Amino acid sequence: MSTVKIGPKHQVTIPRDVFAQLYLKPGEFMEAISEKGRIILVPKRLTNRISAPSLTEKEQNILSRAKLKIEKINKDILKSKGLTKDEIKISCKVGLIAPEQSWWWDEKWQKGERKSAQEIKEGKFKKFSGVNNLIKDIRS
Structure with missing residues (x-):
C-alpha cells in the first residue's frame, strides 16, 4: 500500500x-x-x-508469464527477455498487446532492442545536425 x-x-x-x-x-x-x-x-x-475471452489453465499460465515479461521490458529493457510466440498469441487474444505491434515484443526483436539500448548507454552513437551530414557520414 x-x-x-x-x-x-x-x-x-x-x-x-x-x-x-x-x-x-x-x-x-x-x-x-x-x-x-x-x-x-x-x-x-x-x-x-467485448467480454474477456475464456482461457484454459495453460493459457492463463502463459498469460501470467507474458505479463511479467512485459513489466520487466517496460522497467529495464537491458535485463529483460522478449515474449515467445505463444505468449504473444495469448497477449493479443486478451488485448494486452495490440496485434499490429506484436512483432516488437518478440524475443528476436527484443535482442536488437537490448543491443541498441546497450550501445546508447555506452555512448556508441553519433549525432548529426542535419540529414546532409548524416548522408555524408554514411558515404565516407
Whole structure:
C-alpha cells in the first residue's frame, strides 16, 4: 500500500506500480467513489468492451508469464527477455498487446532492442545536425 499526497488542485498521483498493474494510460478516466470514509478510484473505459475471452489453465499460465515479461521490458529493457510466440498469441487474444505491434515484443526483436539500448548507454552513437551530414557520414 502506498501513501499519496493531495495536490493544491485536488490532484493525486497514482503510484507507478499500481498504474502498471492496472495497465492505465495518461488521460484515461477514473470514477471516484466515496465509501465508508475511503476514496475508491475505478478505471472507466468510455467505449464498449467485448467480454474477456475464456482461457484454459495453460493459457492463463502463459498469460501470467507474458505479463511479467512485459513489466520487466517496460522497467529495464537491458535485463529483460522478449515474449515467445505463444505468449504473444495469448497477449493479443486478451488485448494486452495490440496485434499490429506484436512483432516488437518478440524475443528476436527484443535482442536488437537490448543491443541498441546497450550501445546508447555506452555512448556508441553519433549525432548529426542535419540529414546532409548524416548522408555524408554514411558515404565516407
